[in-house]
Amino acid sequence: MKSAMKRFLRRGIVIPVVLLVIIILLLKFTYDAVDDVETFYALTGWLLEATLQSATPLILAALGGMFSEKSGVVNIGLEGMMLIGAFAAVAATYFFYDPWIGLLAAVLAGGILAVVHAIICVKMKGNHIVSGTGIILFAAGFTTLMLEVIWNRKGISEQVTALPNVNMPFLQDIPIIGVAFDNLSPIVYFAFVLVIVSWYVMYRTPFGLRLRAAGEDPSTLDAAGVSVEKYRFIGVVISGLLAGLGGAYLSLGRGLPAFGKQMTAGRGFIALAALIFGNWTPFGVLAAGLFFGFLDTLQHFVGFVPAWQWIQGYSQFLQMIPFVLVVLALAGIRKSVPPKAIAVPYEKEVKA
Amino acid sequence: MEHDIKYAVELIGINKTFPGGVQANRDVTLKIREGEVHGLLGENGAGKSTIMNILYGFLSKDSGRIIIRGEEVEPKSPQDAIDRGVGMVHQHFKLIPPLTVTENVILGLEPSSKKPDRNNSLAVITATLLALFVLSFFLPPFEFLITAALLLAAIVLILYPPRVFENLMASTRFRAAFEKLVSDVRPLGFDDAAKKIQQIANENGLAVDPYAKVENLSVGLQQRVEVIKTLYREADILILDEPTSVLTPQEVDELFVTLEAFKKSGKTIILITHKLREPMALCDRISVLRDGVLVGTVKKDETSAEELAQMMVGRPVVFTVEKPPATPGSIILNVENLKVKDHRGLPKVRGVSFQVRAGEILGIAGVEGNGQTELVEALVGLRKPSDGTILVGDIHTTGKSPRFVREAGVSHIPEDRHRRGLILPFTIEENLTLGRHYRPPFISRPGILDLDKFRSVSSKLVNDYSIKGGGGGSLTSTLSGGNQQKLVVARELESGPKLLVAAQPTRGLDVGATEFIHKTLISMRNQGVAILLVSAELDEIRTLADHIIVMFDGRIVGEKRPEETDAQELGLLMAGHLEGEESVEVVN
Ligand SMILES: Nc1ncnc2c1ncn2[C@@H]1O[C@H](COP(=O)(O)OP(=O)(O)OP(=O)(O)O)[C@@H](O)[C@H]1O
Ligand SMILES: [Mg+2]
Numbered sequence: 030m031k032s033a034m035k036r037f038l039r040r041g042i043v044i045p046v047v048l049l050v051i052i053i054l055l056l057k058f059t060y061d062a063v064d065d066v067e068t069f070y071a072l073t074g075w076l077l078e079a080t081l082q083s084a085t086p087l088i089l090a091a092l093g094g095m096f097s098e099k100s101g102v103v104n105i106g107l108e109g110m111m112l113i114g115a116f117a118a119v120a121a122t123y124f125f126y127d128p129w130i131g132l133l134a135a136v137l138a139g140g141i142l143a144v145v146h147a148i149i150c151v152k153m154k155g156n157h158i159v160s161g162t163g164i165i166l167f168a169a170g171f172t173t174l175m176l177e178v179i180w181n182r183k184g185i186s187e188q189v190t191a192l193p194n195v196n197m198p199f200l201q202d203i204p205i206i207g208v209a210f211d212n213l214s215p216i217v218y219f220a221f222v223l224v225i226v227s228w229y230v231m232y233r234t235p236f237g238l239r240l241r242a243a244g245e246d247p248s249t250l251d252a253a254g255v256s257v258e259k260y261r262f263i264g265v266v267i268s269g270l271l272a273g274l275g276g277a278y279l280s281l282g283r284g285l286p287a288f289g290k291q292m293t294a295g296r297g298f299i300a301l302a303a304l305i306f307g308n309w310t311p312f313g314v315l316a317a318g319l320f321f322g323f324l325d326t327l328q329h330f331v332g333f334v335p336a337w338q339w340i341q342g343y344s345q346f347l348q349m350i351p352f353v354l355v356v357l358a359l360a361g362i363r364k365s366v367p368p369k370a371i372a373v374p375y376e377k378e379v380k381a
Numbered sequence: 382m383e384h385d386i387k388y389a390v391e392l393i394g395i396n397k398t399f400p401g402g403v404q405a406n407r408d409v410t411l412k413i414r415e416g417e418v419h420g421l422l423g424e425n426g427a428g429k430s431t432i433m434n435i436l437y438g439f440l441s442k443d444s445g446r447i448i449i450r451g452e453e454v455e456p457k458s459p460q461d462a463i464d465r466g467v468g469m470v471h472q473h474f475k476l477i478p479p480l481t482v483t484e485n486v487i488l489g490l491e492p493s494s495k496k497p498d499r500n501n502s503l504a505v506i507t508a509t510l511l512a513l514f515v516l517s518f519f520l521p522p523f524e525f526l527i528t529a530a531l532l533l534a535a536i537v538l539i540l541y542p543p544r545v546f547e548n549l550m551a552s553t554r555f556r557a558a559f560e561k562l563v564s565d566v567r568p569l570g571f572d573d574a575a576k577k578i579q580q581i582a583n584e585n586g587l588a589v590d591p592y593a594k595v596e597n598l599s600v601g602l603q604q605r606v607e608v609i610k611t612l613y614r615e616a617d618i619l620i621l622d623e624p625t626s627v628l629t630p631q632e633v634d635e636l637f638v639t640l641e642a643f644k645k646s647g648k649t650i651i652l653i654t655h656k657l658r659e660p661m662a663l664c665d666r667i668s669v670l671r672d673g674v675l676v677g678t679v680k681k682d683e684t685s686a687e688e689l690a691q692m693m694v695g696r697p698v699v700f701t702v703e704k705p706p707a708t709p710g711s712i713i714l715n716v717e718n719l720k721v722k723d724h725r726g727l728p729k730v731r732g733v734s735f736q737v738r739a740g741e742i743l744g745i746a747g748v749e750g751n752g753q754t755e756l757v758e759a760l761v762g763l764r765k766p767s768d769g770t771i772l773v774g775d776i777h778t779t780g781k782s783p784r785f786v787r788e789a790g791v792s793h794i795p796e797d798r799h800r801r802g803l804i805l806p807f808t809i810e811e812n813l814t815l816g817r818h819y820r821p822p823f824i825s826r827p828g829i830l831d832l833d834k835f836r837s838v839s840s841k842l843v844n845d846y847s848i849k850g851g852g853g854g855s856l857t858s859t860l861s862g863g864n865q866q867k868l869v870v871a872r873e874l875e876s877g878p879k880l881l882v883a884a885q886p887t888r889g890l891d892v893g894a895t896e897f898i899h900k901t902l903i904s905m906r907n908q909g910v911a912i913l914l915v916s917a918e919l920d921e922i923r924t925l926a927d928h929i930i931v932m933f934d935g936r937i938v939g940e941k942r943p944e945e946t947d948a949q950e951l952g953l954l955m956a957g958h959l960e961g962e963e964s965v966e967v968v969n
Contacts, residue, residue, distance in 0.1 A: 218511070218514075221511065222508055222511045222512050225507055225508045225511065226508050229508065233569055234569055235491035235569055238480075238484055238487070238488060238491060238569065239488065239489070241477075241480070242477055242480070242488055245477045245478075245479065245480070246475075246476075246477045248475065249475040249476065249477055249488070250488065250489070251439070251458070251459065252437075252439055252459055252469070252471065252475040253459065253475070253488045253489030253490075254438075254458055254459040254460030254461075254462075254463045254489050254490075255460070255488070255489045256458065366479075369479075377439075377440070377441075
């Protein structure tokens, strides 16, 4: 009986269903609380929009993490790569007056930091966690320093041109959707496209097959005549590119187009959590990212409904939920299978 | 010498010393003729796998020359050997369990899809449309049109590479460069590959489902996948590193039929094995290695199993063990109506009852996959039975933890040393004491390990069981396959059990070591230990066991004494009575 129960839970169907029920209940309670269709539409529209906005950087960084970890390299440096991306986006926009160049710079900056991680972990067989920590610390220090050097400011940079948002006037009349999709950054859409592209690359191309093999059993990949180092290297670099893009979204894609000290605020770690909760798959990452984004939004949302404002006092509790879920996921409530050879440097002459 | 002999492979003066200081090959010169089956024999740790891995480009050599079909090569990676037609089936398979057969086979040599398959096209088209959709919002109309056209062109290129390229790419250099660039991200032709694998499988009698996940395949099938892998790469020099040590007799016969066919079609085969009758049946010439040195190469017709054994071990080997009559004591293991399910929840053991007494060996014969694995796992606490009881002495161990079962006096030699028997990144000392490490004499004070004791006990075991390798402090992963097996056996026999559950105890051991283990098992039985022996090798069961039970489809289908039965009858029983005629030849 107990094992049947466990198998049922493992199916993975339970969590989506429970979430759906919670969301429907939430919407119902919201409706009861505001008791006015217009306000209700506006509120839920906002909830959806804000969820998409919070989820985007998480999805991008977690997708990046997926490329790195599937190839066998742990990347806790995502936080640092996002931060440097956010910074580079603003700095490049500031100097070149073009947010698109800023976007490019962010992607490159994340990539460059990832190259460092790749050299340490893949070429020099260093410890992945130590290198990742180093990257986080470096990014934090470097961006703070440059904030002073470039703008001579301490907390927040000068404002730069933001990325133009995508408007969809024809949606305006549709309730909820109209509000939600009216004014989103193009990066939000990029994130969705990238999820599909990643799935395709990961499961439908030789590159993806080799990358996954490098993370599962590098010696087998080696015996097939393929360089393990090459694929691990590329995997790590891709993770930096995507995390950099996620960082650019934080600074240029929403809110004030400026760089703030430590503006990633732990999102790199939540992205790692989303990666684990999403079971290292692109669509899993998408779902987990959206869910964590939703939780993030919820704490602001409750402020809008007078009857629920008391919950705001417990917002720390909401922030904790992603990590609790990860612990549960790893404890086997949901089947989470990490790549087998993750964090093990591959050395040829020591046979497995 | 003879000038008209063509060699497929010449290894000249190969030397190899591992970082730990073990010299695995000393000036080995080995010449393999075109189209022959060449046997490679030697004790565990003699350097057989090492020299073959050097030929395959998987390990580097210190000095020496490698000549493949007259061409001198310096292989840097297996790719160099694969390109020259060398394929290798490794001793410990190079397969990735969570991937499908197809994915495993094509890894490293992935075909692109000729026809776009539905999934690929769908994914690509969806992605493009989405991208276009997004772009349409922030590009001026003119630029948008240009971008859209470019994107669509790119899609056509990805989906229909050959057709477009034929016309577009006049310059071959440009084309090669371009193809290298896109080769990694072009869509994979899974369906084409699966079809090709199916075809290879059918042509060579190696039936396997290309879409099955490797983790769900039996060891025998996994080996087929390995062979198919080499065929897929069109290898005509095949290296098989102990292909038979994990196979059942039936599977060995099937493999040999396949190898015969390969030989007829002109392939060159190098076969590593420990079972002397195999090279005698199949090989043209046989080379023997001892301690990294080539002892000699002999023609099959001019030698005998005894001579080969002598060459390998350096002394005559007795193939029969002396076995005094058993003096059974009280019942040690009592199994009543045991039922066990496998990890997918399918019933594998469907109600078996038997007893093992002190001072006797009960052999379980059966084709692999008929419930022996699950039975053993249930007996030692690694799997919870769904029904029935297990009594060890007078202790109930049904469904108890492995440690509880161990404490009740049970030792276990697992059938898969890598999965259940060893922690490869641990040292030899640590592995030798694992399972006893938490008790005196291995702790000096509660919670404190006595490392000196680890060292002294394990150096004794390394000596007694002649585990050859880098010494107690080196990593278990650096031991040769057979020495890893000796390590497991040594640990389990030395823990002073009341009941020993030995599953394939001599898997991968050389003749000398097998002889030694057999002697040890008999002497343990004489001292009153109860032994449950599960083996795929009928010879082993018949020489060692006092009673034999035959398992088929999760049930006991026969109980025999070794002296009142023969291989034929056992073979019939193992095949479940019905398909009797077939299985008779199968059991040698
Ligand atoms: N990666 C390694 N590092 C250090 N020593 C090694 C390594 N691989 C093998 N050796 C040592 O080299 C010697 C030869 O090993 P090899 O695997 O070639 O033996 P083998 O003849 O294949 O034996 P078996 O029949 O047991 O498989 C052994 O003593 C082994 O301990
Ligand atoms: Mg070997």
